[in-house]
Amino acid sequence: MALFARTPRAPLEYSRTLWMRLWVGAVMVFLYAPLVVLIIFSFNDSKRNVVWRGFTTKYYEKAMGNDQLVEALLNSLTIAALATVASLVIGTFAAVMLWRFRFPLKGAIDGTISLPIIVPEICLGVAFLMFFAAVDWPTDLIWPFNLGAITIAHITFCFPFVTMVVRSRLATFNREQEEAAKDLGASEWAVFRDVLIPHIKPALVAGSLLSFTLSLDDFVITYFTSGPDTITFPVKVYSMVRFSVTPEVNAASTLLIILTVALTFVALKLQGVKAIAETH
Known part of the structure; x- marks a missing residue:
């Protein structure tokens, strides 16, 4: 046998x-x-x-010549960039705080941070709509301040993903490196800057890519928080699709796909695919 x-x-x-x-x-x-x-x-x-x-290729020329579509794309890129930077800072500090310190209601805070990942986007969109209506958020500001409501909503939605990715990377951190740096006279800030940041750098790149992509193609939350003068690219494409799916819509969507792939390729080249893969 x-x-x-x-x-x-x-x-x-x-x-x-x-x-x-x-x-x-x-x-x-x-x-x-x-x-x-x-x-x-x-x-x-x-x-x-x-x-x-x-x-x-005339529909690409038509899409690039559509001023409203170009303006919507510029709004989406601006919101995504601002949301990515803010989410990276907030999410990183939140991950380090939850990983390093013990404090009352830590479990409740951890669960609250994870809510935007769990709660359906339609519920978040309605909640943001009610919030901005209650605080009487101004809608007649000049660009880019008129994008403030959407940006705040995107930051709230994106930074938990950064927190999740950074915390998974911190789980592999050897605390002996931190203790050795302190024994050599390094301050808390020096340890964070020279020891902890290099270790979580792949997670920061992965979190940035995740936040930028989520913000760039978000439709549901943006639909509830956008005003008449703050149309983003997904909302604009949706308004075009309501009439018919034309080659111009396909051309605009293709340009967005190419942009997303190009940004991802550049980030992977700068950081290294293996380093980002080790984050997970």
């Missing part, structure tokens, strides 16, 4: 089997086929965008 016994496969060896490769390939096709179709039909020379009529 020992001659016919099969040696158990190691976890990584399953990726070499044919059925696993076919399954992974089917999942990849299911996830990315709609994006490929969207990009292909952005070059379709047809207004109805149902049947392929020929190749053209």
Whole structure:
């Protein structure tokens, strides 16, 4: 019987089997086929965008020449940049606080920080709408201050993700390094700057990418907190889709996909894919 016994496969060896490769390939096709179709039909020379009529790039020129669409994209990029910076600072300090210190109601605070991740976005959107209506938030400010309500909502939604990623990285930190730095005369700030920050740097990059992406393509929360003069790119695309899905909509969506992929590629190159992967 020992001659016919099969040696158990190691976890990584399953990726070499044919059925696993076919399954992974089917999942990849299911996830990315709609994006490929969207990009292909952005070059379709047809207004109805149902049947392929020929190749053209005029809808990209039309999308780039749409002042309202460009303004919406600029608003989205500005909000995403501001929300990413603020979420990175707040989320990092929150993660360090929850990791290092013990204080009353720590569990309650930890659970409260995690609420934006758990609560459906529609509930958050309604809550933000009621909050800004109650405080009588001004809507006639000049740019970019008129984006304040959306930015605050995005920060509240994004920084818990940064906290989650940074805390997972801090779990692998060797406290002996911190103690050794203090024995050598380093102050608390020097330890945080020269020992802790380099260790969590991959988590900071991953959290930044996550926050920027979540803020850039958010629709539900933005829809409830935006005003008539603060249209963002997802809201603008939604208003265009309500009439019909035209190649111009596909072209605008393709530009956003390219922008997101390019920013992710640059971040991965600067930090290193392996370092970011170790965060998880």
